[in-house]
Amino acid sequence: MLLSKFWPATKLRHVVVTTFHEKGYNEYGKRCIETFLEYWPSDVALWVYAEDVRVEISDPRVTVFDHNATLPKLQVFRRLYKDNPSANGQNPKKKKAEYNFRWDAIRFSNKVFAVTDAIRRAHGIADQLIWLDADTVTHRELPHSLIDKLAPRGRQLSAYLNRMSYPECGWVGYNLNHMKIMDFAERFEQSYLSGDFLKLKENHDSYVFWKIVTAMEKDREAKFKFLGSRFARGHIFINSVLGGYMDHLKGDRKAEGKSRASDLSKKRSELWWS
Incomplete structure (x- = not known):
């Protein structure tokens, strides 16, 4: 269900998308939307896929989709694998193991x-x-020039935060004008619906994404823009250029409301980090 919409007369340059459930909305999603509206350019739209929660924020820039009504393939996937331990945080190589997000x-x-x-x-x-x-x-005004600079262009299908291992996918830009973008979307979905994700070393979204884009690059179907560093480890989001404008509250940082000084690999000058 579409609760509000933002369609300017001309083609949009950028659309931002995110999703959360009720607990997520109350803990961090509401703040994400509020700071987006405060600091992002006024002609950038935000699309929210909300699961079992009413988003109380009303703004013409924010479009809210009913998660359950608009994502039927997700519902199919959940039904197929809801009882499979290897799709719910269980390392398939261990009979009894603690929960691990790598297999969730x-x-x-x-x-x-x-x-x-x-x-x-x-x-x-x-x-x-x-x-x-x-x-x-978002803790600082985000200039249009930076969003444009980070965007994938030409033969670049996507722009993402690369690092030594699989990418940090807290921010991923997709080039909607790329000839293979619809093919990518189909492959991303089918990796899950077909069960192929169970054949991978890990099966969380960042790892599956990485395997697809690596294959596409190897087969010369597309190029990709790297926003991180192949030498980087850890909390790469806030140590990239994005950290000057945003903070990604990974894991228990959500409760703290801010990433830690120890997460930074170098000193930042922005007020947020002081």
């Missing part, structure tokens, strides 16, 4: 199906779709 495809599939649905909806009406994790706080 169910938990992170929300993000995957929201992205693929948004790609299809935004295709033809926007140039770039930006995935932004809902536990992100």
Whole structure:
């Protein structure tokens, strides 16, 4: 269900998409939307896939989709794998193991199906779709020039925060004008619906994304823009250029409301970090 919409007369340059459930909205999602409206350019739209929660914030820039009504493929995936331990945080190589997000495809599939649905909806009406994790706080005015600079262009299908291992996917830019963007969306979905995700070393969204884009680059189907560093480890989001404008509250940082000084690999001068 579409609760509000923001359609300017001309083609949108950027659309941001995120998703959360009721607990997530109360803990961090509401703050994400509020700081987006305060600091992002006024012509950038925000699309929210809300699961079992009413978003009380009303603004023409914010479009809210009913998660359950608009993501039927996600519901199919959940039904298929809800009882599979290897899709719910259980290391398939261990009979008894503590929960590990690396094998929680169910938990992170929300993000995957929201992205693929948004790609299809935004295709033809926007140039770039930006995935932004809902536990992100914008703390400084984000200039249009930076968003344009970070955007994938030409043969670049996507722009993401690369590092030594799989990417940090708290921010991912998608080039909606790329000839292979719809193919990417289909492959991302089918990696889950087909069960192929169970064949991978890990099956959370960042790892599956990485495997797909690596294959596409190897086969010369697309190029990609790297926003991180192949030498980087850890909390790369706040140590990239994005950290000057946003804070990604990964894990228990959500409760703290801010990332830690120890997360920074170098001193930052922005007021947020002082």
